[in-house]
Amino acid sequence: MISQLAASGTARKIFAHCLDTINGGGLFVIGHVVQPKVKTTPLVPDQPHYNVNMKAIEVGGAILELPTDLFDTGDKKGTIIDSGTTLSYLPEVAYKAIMNAIFSKYPDLKFYNNQGFLCFEHSGSVDDGFPEVVFHFENSLLLNVYPHDYLFENRDNIYCVGWQNGGLQSKDGRDMFLLGDLVLSNKLVLYDLENQVIGWTDYNCSSSIKIRDGKTGAVFIVDSHNLYSAGKRLQLGGSILLLLLTLLCVF
């Protein structure tokens, strides 16, 4: 759709999303985002997906010691930003190192398996008990992932881990980072295909952003929308509505 709009001269090849997992709803816009300011990292050229260069992983303020070739890019290596993936898949060595670092303070924590997820009991806010995970990218772009992002509450006081061991899934020797909505939510994520960069910033997806009309230069405020009642009706009908987005197209 973006390519067709761009080909017809209607819109520039820039779009952004903000997926709100706190209140539901969020934003989707096509056009130049003026506010918030978003820091970016270059896209790896000529890839079928949105590939970027990861440089390091930090947990609780400490950089993890990992094999350097883990961050190579290539056919079966590298990092893909994919809003179409719900969770996030890490190469086995990175998965193990991150899990160790997150849970090292709780050696006695009892995990159990719930439909393939590792779950445990915890009372109180997970943000107080567990560390932040930060992915570092080329051009010093950071991706902050908070405990409430990577630990989801399954029942009262039962939390499950969202990180997935990609080593268990890959059948073809792929050893990639596949970063999905688990880490992309509650951020404004900007895809600037004109400049071949992608970036993000922590953001309240229930608030508004400012975008500029490419032709007139006028700046518009776009509010988030949360079609709560519509979402509820669909859920009662048996389907899960994950995202309700506002679509705004700048002419």
Ligand SMILES: *[C@@H]1O[C@H](CO)[C@@H](O)[C@H](O)[C@H]1NC(C)=O
């Ligand atoms: C996010 O923005 C909405 C709308 O302006 C506001 O009601 C809400 O309090 C904000 N949330 C936070 C955590 O600041």
